[in-house]
Amino acid sequence: xxxxxxxxxxxxxxxxxxxxxxxxxxxxxxxxxxxxxxxxxxxxxxxxxxxxxxxxxxxxxxxxxxxxxxxxxxxxxxxxxxxxxxxxxxxxxxxxxxxxxxxxxxxxxxxxxxxxxxxxxxxxxxxxxxxxxxxxxxxxxxxxxxxxxxxxxxxxxxxxxxxxxxxxxxxxxxxxxxxxxxxxxxxxxxxxxxxxxxxxxxxxxxxxxxxxxxxxxxxxxxxxxxxxxxxxxxxxxxxxxxxxxxxxxxxxxxxxxxxxxxxxxxxxxxxxxxxxxxxxxx
Amino acid sequence: xxxxxxxxxxxxxxxxxxxxxxxxxxxxxxxxxxxxxxxxxxxxxxxxxxxxxxxxxxxxxxxxxxxxxxxxxxxxxxxxxxxxxxxxxxxxxxxxxxxxxxxxxxxxxxxxxxxxxxxxxxxxxxxxxxxxxxxxxxxxxxxxxxxxxxxxxxxxxxxxxxxxxxxxxxxxxxxxxxxxxxxxxxxxxxxxxxxxxxxxxxxxxxxxxxxxxxxxxxxxxxxxxxxxxxxxxxxxxxxxxxxxxxxxxxxxxxxxxxxxxxxxxxxxxxxxxxxxxxxxxxxxxxxxxxxxxxxxxx
Amino acid sequence: xxxxxxxxxxxxxxxxxxxxxxxxxxxxxxxxxxxxxxxxxxxxxxxxxxxxxxxxxxxxxxxxxxxxxxxxxxxxxxxxxxxxxxxxxxxxxxxxxxxxxxxxxxxxxxxxxxxxxxxxxxxxxxxxxxxxxxxxxxxxxxxxxxxxxxxxxxxxxxxxxxxxxxxxxxxxxxxxxxxxxxxxxxxxxxxxxxxxxxxxxxxxxxxxxxxxxxxxxxxxxxxxxxxxxxxxxxxxxxxxxxxxxxxxxxxxxxxxxxxxxxxxxxxxxxxxxxxxxxxxxxxxxxxxxxxxxxxxxxxxxxxxxxxxxxxxxxxxxxxxxxxxxxxxxxxxxxxxxxxxxx
Numbered sequence: 001x002x003x004x005x006x007x008x009x010x011x012x013x014x015x016x017x018x019x020x021x022x023x024x025x026x027x028x029x030x031x032x033x034x035x036x037x038x039x040x041x042x043x044x045x046x047x048x049x050x051x052x053x054x055x056x057x058x059x060x061x062x063x064x065x066x067x068x069x070x071x072x073x074x075x076x077x078x079x080x081x082x083x084x085x086x087x088x089x090x091x092x093x094x095x096x097x098x099x100x101x102x103x104x105x106x107x108x109x110x111x112x113x114x115x116x117x118x119x120x121x122x123x124x125x126x127x128x129x130x131x132x133x134x135x136x137x138x139x140x141x142x143x144x145x146x147x148x149x150x151x152x153x154x155x156x157x158x159x160x161x162x163x164x165x166x167x168x169x170x171x172x173x174x175x176x177x178x179x180x181x182x183x184x185x186x187x188x189x190x191x192x193x194x195x196x197x198x199x200x201x202x203x204x205x206x207x208x209x210x211x212x213x214x215x216x217x218x219x220x221x222x223x224x225x226x227x228x229x230x231x232x233x234x235x236x237x238x239x240x241x242x243x244x245x246x247x248x249x250x251x252x253x254x255x256x257x258x259x260x261x262x263x264x265x266x267x268x269x270x271x272x273x274x275x276x277x278x279x280x281x282x
Numbered sequence: 283x284x285x286x287x288x289x290x291x292x293x294x295x296x297x298x299x300x301x302x303x304x305x306x307x308x309x310x311x312x313x314x315x316x317x318x319x320x321x322x323x324x325x326x327x328x329x330x331x332x333x334x335x336x337x338x339x340x341x342x343x344x345x346x347x348x349x350x351x352x353x354x355x356x357x358x359x360x361x362x363x364x365x366x367x368x369x370x371x372x373x374x375x376x377x378x379x380x381x382x383x384x385x386x387x388x389x390x391x392x393x394x395x396x397x398x399x400x401x402x403x404x405x406x407x408x409x410x411x412x413x414x415x416x417x418x419x420x421x422x423x424x425x426x427x428x429x430x431x432x433x434x435x436x437x438x439x440x441x442x443x444x445x446x447x448x449x450x451x452x453x454x455x456x457x458x459x460x461x462x463x464x465x466x467x468x469x470x471x472x473x474x475x476x477x478x479x480x481x482x483x484x485x486x487x488x489x490x491x492x493x494x495x496x497x498x499x500x501x502x503x504x505x506x507x508x509x510x511x512x513x514x515x516x517x518x519x520x521x522x523x524x525x526x527x528x529x530x531x532x533x534x535x536x537x538x539x540x541x542x543x544x545x546x547x548x549x550x551x552x553x554x555x556x557x558x559x560x561x562x563x564x565x566x567x568x569x570x571x572x573x574x575x576x577x578x579x580x
Numbered sequence: 581x582x583x584x585x586x587x588x589x590x591x592x593x594x595x596x597x598x599x600x601x602x603x604x605x606x607x608x609x610x611x612x613x614x615x616x617x618x619x620x621x622x623x624x625x626x627x628x629x630x631x632x633x634x635x636x637x638x639x640x641x642x643x644x645x646x647x648x649x650x651x652x653x654x655x656x657x658x659x660x661x662x663x664x665x666x667x668x669x670x671x672x673x674x675x676x677x678x679x680x681x682x683x684x685x686x687x688x689x690x691x692x693x694x695x696x697x698x699x700x701x702x703x704x705x706x707x708x709x710x711x712x713x714x715x716x717x718x719x720x721x722x723x724x725x726x727x728x729x730x731x732x733x734x735x736x737x738x739x740x741x742x743x744x745x746x747x748x749x750x751x752x753x754x755x756x757x758x759x760x761x762x763x764x765x766x767x768x769x770x771x772x773x774x775x776x777x778x779x780x781x782x783x784x785x786x787x788x789x790x791x792x793x794x795x796x797x798x799x800x801x802x803x804x805x806x807x808x809x810x811x812x813x814x815x816x817x818x819x820x821x822x823x824x825x826x827x828x829x830x831x832x833x834x835x836x837x838x839x840x841x842x843x844x845x846x847x848x849x850x851x852x853x854x855x856x857x858x859x860x861x862x863x864x865x866x867x868x869x870x871x872x873x874x875x876x877x878x879x880x881x882x883x884x885x886x887x888x889x890x891x892x893x894x895x896x897x898x899x900x901x902x903x904x905x906x907x908x909x910x911x912x913x914x915x916x917x918x919x920x921x922x
Contacts, residue, residue, distance in 0.1 A: 022375060027389045033449060034392070036415060037404045052413045095300045102296040108289040114297070121308045125561055127510060127533050128554045131547065132311035132318070155303035185292050214397035216513035217537065232399040236517055239406075246413045253403045261395045271394070275454065276461040472642055473675035477689035477740070478663035487688070491679040 040250040041065060048247040068238060068251035073226065077234040078259070083146060084230060085212040088153045092208045093201060096159030101189045103160070104167035105175055122157045126217060134221050144225045153212060159204050162274075166197040199273065206267050207274035213260065231256045312558075319555045321548035330548055341552040346542060350535040351560070353440065353528055358508035360444035361451070365504050366497065368448065369455025374489065376456075377463050387460065394453030398513035405446035406518055409433050433519050436526040443511075443518050443529050450514075451507065455500055462496035463489070498572045502565050509561055512537060532557050590616040590639060590744055590778065595648035597634050608634040609645070610800040616778060616793075621770050623791035624780045625823070631800040632780045633748055639778055640669045640746045652743060663692070665744075668737035672749040674729050676721040682708065682732050683717040689740045707739040708732075710772075711765075727758045738773060745777045751786065763790055784824050788812065796820045814910075818917040821845045821910060827873065830883045832858075834914050837878075837904075842911040842920055848873070848886035850908035853894065857903030858883075862894050876900065 035055070040048070042060040045067070068074060102108070103115050133152055142148035170193060178188050194201070213232075220233045238252045264271055320337045323330040333340075341347055372390045376383055393401070408414040409432050417432060432442040466489065474484045490497075512533040515521055521530040521538050536543060536553050543549040597609040609631040616622045624632035637643045638650060641662030650657050657665050668689070676685050686704040695703075708714055711731045721729055730750060737745055750766075751759045767790050770777055781787060787794045788808045796803040796811060796819070804816040815821035821829045822845075829845045837844040837858045853874070860878035872893055874885040885902060887893075894900050911920040 016380065019375065019378065019380070023386045026372060026375070027386055030389055030393070030449075030452065033404050033408055036408055040407060040413070048413075053415055053418070055415065095303065098296040099300040102293045106289050106293045106296065107286050108293040109286050111293070118300075118304070121304055123562060123565075124308050124312050125506075125510060125558055127512075127536065128315055128558045129308055129311035130537070131551050131554045132314045133307055135547070136306070136311075152303070152307040155300040157304070160300060185296075214399075216398050216516075217533070220516075221537065232397055232513075235399050235403060239403075243410065243412045246407050246410060249403055250407050253400050253407075257396060257400045260397070261392075264395045265388075268388075268391075272457055272461055275394075275457050467673070467675070469671050469673055469675040470677060473669065473671060474688070474692070476640055476642070476662045476667065476669045477736070478692035479688070480663075480692070483692055487680075488677065491677070494679070 037250045037253055040247045041068075041254040043247050045247075048245075052246075064247050064251045065255060068248045069255060071248065072234060072238045072252050074231070074234070074252060074255055076226070077229055077231040078256075080146075080228055081213055081230040081232070084149045085209050087146070087150045088212040089205050089209045091150070091154035092156055092159045093205055095155040096163045096204065097189065097194055097201075099155070099160040100163035100167050101185070101193060103164050104170075105188070105193070106185060118157055118160060122161075130218060130221055133218075137222050143222050144228050146228060148222045149219060149228065149230070152218070153215075156208070159208065162200060162204055163197060166200040167193055170196055199270070202267075203270040203274035206263075206270045209263075210260065210271075315551040315555050318548050318551035320552070323546050323548040333548060337548070337552055338556065341549060342556050346535060347532070347553060347556070349527070350530050350532045354509050354511065354531040356440060357444055357447070357511060357529075357531060358505050360441060361447045361508050362501060362504045364444075365448045365451050365455055366501060368452060369459050369500070370493070370497075372452070372456050373459035373463055374485065377460065387456075390456045391453045393450055394457060396450055396453075398450070399517060401450035402446060402514045402517035405442075405449070406433070409442055409518075434523050436523050436528050439519055439523055440528045443514055446518065447508070447511070447514055451504060455504070458496060458500055459493065462493055466492045494572075498568065501572065502568050505564055505568065506561060509533075509557070509564065532560070589618050589651075589653060590614075590776065591649075591651040592635065592639070593649045593651070595635065595638060595645045595650070597631070597638065597643065598646045607800050609638070611648075612797070612800075612802045613648075614795050614802065614805060616776060619774050619776055621767075621777045621779065621790060621792045623787040623794045624778065624797060625782070625784060625787040625794050626797035626803075627782055627823075629799070630797040632797050635797075636669075636746050636748055636778060636780045639744070640667050641665050642669075666740075666742050667744045667746055668740050668742040670733045670737050670745070670747040670750045672752060674721075674733040674750075674753075676729055676732055676736075678721055681718050681720055682713060682724070685721070685732055686735045686739050689736060703739050704735075707735040710738075711735050726754055727762065730754060730762065734769070738769070738775075743776065745775055745779075747777065747779045749781050750779075752781070752783070759786075766790060785826070788824070796823060798823075814919070815845070816919045818843060818845070818912050821912070827884045827886065829910070830881075831912070832878065832881050832883065836881055837902075838909075840911070841914065843914050843917070845910040845912065846904040846908055848884045850904045851883070851885040851902045852904065853885065853887070853892075853900045854903045855901060857901040860900055860902050862896050862898050862900055865893055865896055867893070874900075876902070878902070 039055045039057060041064060042057075042062070043051075043054075044059065044061045044063050047054075047059055048064070099118070103111060103118075129152075137143060137148045137152070140148075142151075174192065175188065178192065183191075215230070216232050219230045223229050223233060235249070235252050235256055238249045239246075240248070318330075320333050320335045321330040322333045322337070376387050376390060396404070408416045411417040420432070432438040470488050470492070471484055474488055479487065509531070510533055511531045515529055515531055515534040516538065519529040521527050521534050521540070530538070532553070535541060536550055536557070541550075543553055592612060592614045595609055595612045596607070599606045599608055612631070612635060614622070614635075624635060626632050634643060638645050639652075641657070641660065644658065652665060652667070677688070680688070683701070683704050686707055687700040690700040690703060705714070705717070708717055711734055713728065713731055713735060716724060716728060716732075721732065724732070730753075733750065737747075751762055754762060763786060769775075770790075779786075779791065791808055793805060794808050794811050795805045798819050804811055804820045806814075811820060812824050815824065815829070818831050821831055825847060827848050829847045830851070831843055831845040834841050834843060837846065858878055860876040860883055862874050862876050864875040866873040866875065867889070869889065871889055872887050872891065874887070874894065876883045876885060883902065912918060913920055
């Protein structure tokens, strides 16, 4: 009998404590930049000058946040970002639904080849298309406009791919039964396929909203005036070059990040679904 | 066959919106950029002269491009392995159903809520020696760090940018790896446990191999992000510090404030197309290289 | 490979396992005590959710009991980690590492114990060959059939020469024909290795044909332990009576079969159509070729009679009388459902 009774599980308690300790330490490390930013943002102007590096949660005030809102015209910036993000999200969902439906349920000649071409566009990075898109938008007169920010983003291959995946799981008999009942493609899409894919559409919507909200390169290329500036490219204008006023930057950052933080806490599951769409099954 | 052809109108109608947008804003730019890449143009983009297809090679070989490429490569080398290791480490650490683990998982995922602009500005302030705490902290740990501050010192500027980038991508990596961990059948671990494998052995023989495809995916995403680094450069260093400009990445070379190719759409296209190819090659290399060791469970 | 020396005995004493807390608490195992002798093939038999798998995992060390003690040999192992218990486990899903070859899979337990490569390799090959896997050593599990994968799981268990084998429904993912063949092979393996096996299944045919002892469980409680023959011919509870045997024993309400206050159980093969006895109506006749089943209705109770193929077959709808010898009547208390003549 080779039963070894040397301490196996006495260690269990110690190991658990060790794990918690490590978790706390790492959580602290990850949260530190956020905490520091928050503290700086809640510091009053004079405090920022006298105690620039202090991170103690004392003498907190909303004054700096208000100042940043005013000086940076953050309200307008946020509004612009919201308009663009909502429009693009709606657009992507619609175009993805349509295109995915065509690829999943409409048996047309050349479907396979067309899909491959579609997929191929995934490879083309924004850094390349922006060179020419900048000129295209200019020639359309869409510099400094909502259309310029929205239209190029209205269709994504990723969205089509994702929705097609879901559509492929709809049992074929469902479509065949509907066809026998005289249900055409558009009605089937609207009343069967789309409702069945709601969770994925939710994930796609969230993902697209986030991606559009976070856009930096494209807006910075076509927006030069203040009317249509989005929050991401507008924040840096709080960087006045004055070291004493850096807490304005942190305040602006907090205001810019808050909506997304809240959104993600609410929509956690959709986020995970969207992110892992390509990852887990390889 | 006839039946299929009858479906063409519907298919066309449904594909039209996507095809239009993608055609105008993805396909056309790709083709046009390749075309433009062999021209040299003036600021208005109207008067172009023929530079020959050799222009691509000239741009690629140019000091500026090589310099930026090297910087970008260095950035990737700093951010991808560390980012992966941290993401995997955190995910494995948080993969236990102990009390309160939800809180920790939320914390580790939190950076996914930051945009490039937000994350970069957060770190910008943190790294300013007058206002941020980090320079003092790091100076305390590594006394040899000079005082002008990490972002202003050509030796430490790129690592500082890398730090900000790793932090920003941590949430993404954590979420993706955690999801993959949860799809590993628990029985594989139990079997290994009963057979006598200790924690490290279970990690290297069960966890890592089963994570293979996900690690590949994450690696490609992180590498692509590094080679697309623009916002973080614009906000943290502006490509500097001068004159060495160690943080100038290829995208910043093309689109940055003081970009040399800003006004010549021919050269700009050239550089952009080259970047595209670099990204392509990188993705392919990673797929080939890691694919041998990646197992796709049946 | 034979095992010499040392008593590989497993004792479970008053094991209780409760999952969850408060209102959501589930008692998976309720005060079960089982003794398994050296070289025994003990079957834990019962329907899903009866606690048999939980009990098996407690022996392997994957769960700890809420109350009670586990002994392997003379050593109390409650606090001993699974890897120290010298127990090998075969999972229902086989738990093979998809990225490792068959050889690497089989070697793994030895690798975990730090054995050098040449030794591991040799032992793995021997184990593989003893199960007919010699030709598949370089394949990966994805390239094997279900039966082959099952054998790899077995080979991985035997390569360790453990004191005890724990098997969790290893045959349930195989098709019927393969199951039959593998049953015989497992019995043969048991003899060859002189191993102590703790085997979980819901299939009573497996229990009856493979085990030296059977422990029947239901809803966390131990119903009966005995040899397959004992459990068949002297069931101690109504549950055991109905669980063992195909078609199951007819357990008739009090007063229906005979004038008494007891529940009476009679196996289908022991009921005779005759001149007198319980009145019943034949509903369905199933002629299976080698035997005939009469599905009858006796005062609302469903009763099945099994008779030889060449016996007279009453037509459906006809009234019959069913009788059984005293020796074949099993009486149970209507309230406790326990056997009356203990």
